[in-house]
Amino acid sequence: MRKNYLLTPGPTPIPPQVAEVMSRPIIHHRTPQFQAILKEAVVGLKYVFQTSEDVFILTSSGTGAMEAAVINLLSPGDTTLVVQGGKFGERWTELCKAYGINTEVIDVEWGKAVSPQEIEKRLKANPKIKAVLITLCETSTGVTVDVEAIGKIVKVTDAVLVVDAISGLGAIDLKTDAWNVDVCVSGSQKGLMLPPGLAFISVSKKAWDKVAESKCPKYYFSFKAAKKAADSTDTPFTPAITLVIALNEALKMMRQDGLENIFLRHKKMADATRAAMKGLGLELFAPTAASDVVTSVKVPQGIDGEKLVKTMRDTYGVTIAGGQAELKGKVFRFAHMGFIEEFDIIAGISCLEKVLAQMGYKFSLGAGVKAAEEVFNV
Amino acid sequence: MRKNYLLTPGPTPIPPQVAEVMSRPIIHHRTPQFQAILKEAVVGLKYVFQTSEDVFILTSSGTGAMEAAVINLLSPGDTTLVVQGGKFGERWTELCKAYGINTEVIDVEWGKAVSPQEIEKRLKANPKIKAVLITLCETSTGVTVDVEAIGKIVKVTDAVLVVDAISGLGAIDLKTDAWNVDVCVSGSQKGLMLPPGLAFISVSKKAWDKVAESKCPKYYFSFKAAKKAADSTDTPFTPAITLVIALNEALKMMRQDGLENIFLRHKKMADATRAAMKGLGLELFAPTAASDVVTSVKVPQGIDGEKLVKTMRDTYGVTIAGGQAELKGKVFRFAHMGFIEEFDIIAGISCLEKVLAQMGYKFSLGAGVKAAEEVFNV
Numbered sequence: 001m002r003k004n005y006l007l008t009p010g011p012t013p014i015p016p017q018v019a020e021v022m023s024r025p026i027i028h029h030r031t032p033q034f035q036a037i038l039k040e041a042v043v044g045l046k047y048v049f050q051t052s053e054d055v056f057i058l059t060s061s062g063t064g065a066m067e068a069a070v071i072n073l074l075s076p077g078d079t080t081l082v083v084q085g086g087k088f089g090e091r092w093t094e095l096c097k098a099y100g101i102n103t104e105v106i107d108v109e110w111g112k113a114v115s116p117q118e119i120e121k122r123l124k125a126n127p128k129i130k131a132v133l134i135t136l137c138e139t140s141t142g143v144t145v146d147v148e149a150i151g152k153i154v155k156v157t158d159a160v161l162v163v164d165a166i167s168g169l170g171a172i173d174l175k176t177d178a179w180n181v182d183v184c185v186s187g188s189q190k191g192l193m194l195p196p197g198l199a200f201i202s203v204s205k206k207a208w209d210k211v212a213e214s215k216c217p218k219y220y221f222s223f224k225a226a227k228k229a230a231d232s233t234d235t236p237f238t239p240a241i242t243l244v245i246a247l248n249e250a251l252k253m254m255r256q257d258g259l260e261n262i263f264l265r266h267k268k269m270a271d272a273t274r275a276a277m278k279g280l281g282l283e284l285f286a287p288t289a290a291s292d293v294v295t296s297v298k299v300p301q302g303i304d305g306e307k308l309v310k311t312m313r314d315t316y317g318v319t320i321a322g323g324q325a326e327l328k329g330k331v332f333r334f335a336h337m338g339f340i341e342e343f344d345i346i347a348g349i350s351c352l353e354k355v356l357a358q359m360g361y362k363f364s365l366g367a368g369v370k371a372a373e374e375v376f377n378v
Numbered sequence: 379m380r381k382n383y384l385l386t387p388g389p390t391p392i393p394p395q396v397a398e399v400m401s402r403p404i405i406h407h408r409t410p411q412f413q414a415i416l417k418e419a420v421v422g423l424k425y426v427f428q429t430s431e432d433v434f435i436l437t438s439s440g441t442g443a444m445e446a447a448v449i450n451l452l453s454p455g456d457t458t459l460v461v462q463g464g465k466f467g468e469r470w471t472e473l474c475k476a477y478g479i480n481t482e483v484i485d486v487e488w489g490k491a492v493s494p495q496e497i498e499k500r501l502k503a504n505p506k507i508k509a510v511l512i513t514l515c516e517t518s519t520g521v522t523v524d525v526e527a528i529g530k531i532v533k534v535t536d537a538v539l540v541v542d543a544i545s546g547l548g549a550i551d552l553k554t555d556a557w558n559v560d561v562c563v564s565g566s567q568k569g570l571m572l573p574p575g576l577a578f579i580s581v582s583k584k585a586w587d588k589v590a591e592s593k594c595p596k597y598y599f600s601f602k603a604a605k606k607a608a609d610s611t612d613t614p615f616t617p618a619i620t621l622v623i624a625l626n627e628a629l630k631m632m633r634q635d636g637l638e639n640i641f642l643r644h645k646k647m648a649d650a651t652r653a654a655m656k657g658l659g660l661e662l663f664a665p666t667a668a669s670d671v672v673t674s675v676k677v678p679q680g681i682d683g684e685k686l687v688k689t690m691r692d693t694y695g696v697t698i699a700g701g702q703a704e705l706k707g708k709v710f711r712f713a714h715m716g717f718i719e720e721f722d723i724i725a726g727i728s729c730l731e732k733v734l735a736q737m738g739y740k741f742s743l744g745a746g747v748k749a750a751e752e753v754f755n756v
């Protein structure tokens with residue numbers, strides 16, 4: 001007998017009522033039956049995005065929607081400002097490069113958040129910058145940025161603010177309209193509690209002006225095609241029907257809970273996880289800008305970080321994530337995002353303690369769980 | 379109480395054992411557990427594609443994979459030869475246009491198949507043609523083309539043969555390697571008995587030479603990125619995990635049945651459906667090149683074609699497809715593809731008879747079902 005616990009920053013666990021609808025007989029997408037679901041899902045997405053602007057559903061992973069943002073807003077030869085402080089920030093640069101778009105890069109040390117003032121300085125120095133591309137939660141490092149402050153700065157320029165909120169949306173606060181986010185990109189397998197396969201993207205009026213000027217080639221990811229189809233409650237191409245039906249169920253749950261409560265739950269889980277790591281004598285990788293969706297922790301000296309993750313997963317059924325790219329083996333990432341609650345965190349920390357103890361790390365057994373409980377029980 | 383029957387050319391019904399795996403707890407994609415599934419699924423896909431070349435899994439609808447074919451093989455200013463005889467042939471032209479690729483178009487009358495000799499003539503007249511873009515089953519008209527004959531012609535030229543086999547693969551014969559298909563594109567929601575959301579694409583050695591020269595911008599749909607990831611049993615971006623697991627189940631079923639038996643089943647269902655239409659005094663839209671996956675039928679005079687489809691679906695739970703684009707209201711399309719068998723066809727024809735009778739069409743009640751049974755019971 002083995003029970004599995006998924007504590008990774010995407011995919012995140014699927015609620016049973018969402019999983020259930022995916023096993024129902026499929027329906028055709030060009031029917032009033034599906035259109036009613038699509039319509040309701042878009043209303044739900046606007047609630048989660050905190051926007052009254054257009055939100056489109058794309059059948060792709062989140063990267064597809066990042067590409068959609070770049071190719072619909074920009075033209076070859078344009079200049080963007082990219083904040084890079086991890087694997088996903090780098091993806092913005094790679095995407096721009098693939099389309100002949102110049103990038104000014106703010107290279108933030110991994111584990112640190114960008115200073116909004118640095119963005120302001122760069123925008124003033126180069127008024128040609130057409131878009132600022134940032135990452136809400138840099139999953140590779142566990143860092144979150146101050147989108148609200150950045151939004152105020154970008155708002156008064158000609159540039160649009162594009163936020164990769166694949167990780168974070170629906171788990172931590174992101175007020176698309178109020179914070180002046182022009183294009184917000186998200187994916188299904190994180191805060192939205194679905195399998196991967198769908199991406200979502202919002203487009204502000206300021207962004208639509210850029211779309212009108214954009215000369216990058218596009219077809220499958222065209223905003224104009226998405227808009228035209230959405231106007232008659234349709235998608236331009238066959239959508240991932242099952243995932244859209246699941247999306248609608250997940251959004252119903254989220255509307256019932258209320259965003260405020262969801263954000264509080266994530267905050268509490270993050271605080272408890274951080275307290276637990278401290279209780280175990282472990283050091284956070286991003287102490288000053290830690291996100292509430294995933295906690296990055298430095299692997300202590302003498303411990304094999306890859307083996308730690310592998311043993312937790314393959315021997316005990318608890319899947320957390322290891323480090324990516326330059327952080328491989330140096331950190332582990334303990335996620336608390338989506339359909340996760342207090343006792344999942346306790347279980348995950350307990351398993352971490354078990355394997356750390358087996359690997360010879362010195363600490364007082366139970367210290368992590370105790371510290372977490374102290375946060376959960378105030 | 380209402381039972382639903384889905385007889386549309388995509389999505390097609392999901393087998394219960396495939397539906398079931400989609401409701402299981404999700405697993406992470408960068409784990410040995412998922413890699414084992416991905417590896418097995420690719421082996422299964424190669425069996426269905428009848429190829430020993432590379433086959434990649436993309437998270438997108440079929441159109442995304444069509445775009446992938448165009449942007450990975452070609453460069454702006456290149457010339458392609460497109461066979462257009464319906465909505466999906468036109469999509470090849472639109473895609474090329476979006477990327478600044480010139481198209482020579484063979485405009486085939488809707489309901490007719492292209493003559494391979496016409497393709498030969500065009501290729502001889504213009505040796506600059508770099509790719510021939512065709513459609514295995516033009517779902518909008520119900521027509522299938524002679525891929526084998528076209529493959530022989532394209533093989534001896536510098537051009538590559540690209541086949542949109544979204545509709546048809548895994549239901550009718552398409553020998554990717556033996557018939558010299560360089561790039562074969564397919565989707566999940568047709569012969570492969572899955573929900574939409576995945577696309578598949580094969581790439582021959584001749585095609586890889588074109589990939590090396592291609593200058594179209596690309597990122598999410600890059601073959602090189604797909605190949606690099608596939609070499610370590612991975613995907614370049616988060617795949618639609620649930621659908622890949624479902625794919626593996628569907629492919630197990632297909633390998634167990636065997637392609638020959640699957641093709642025979644489709645042929646029989648198509649013959650029975652065509653016989654039924656004749657029995658009802660209805661005229662086929664594509665009598666000379668009818669595909670074995672969907673039968674297009676002319677709506678008889680005095681009958682409202684859209685109302686016919688709507689009544690079957692909304693009053694009796696049997697979903698067939700109406701006409702698209704210029705065929706709207708003029709044809710209906712009765713599909714027999716994927717997880718469909720004899721008695722589904724009988725049920726569908728019986729419902730068609732019921733609604734035709736109600737709408738005042740004159741025929742001998744039971745004549746369609748009788749004609750179908752005569753085919754099924756030889």
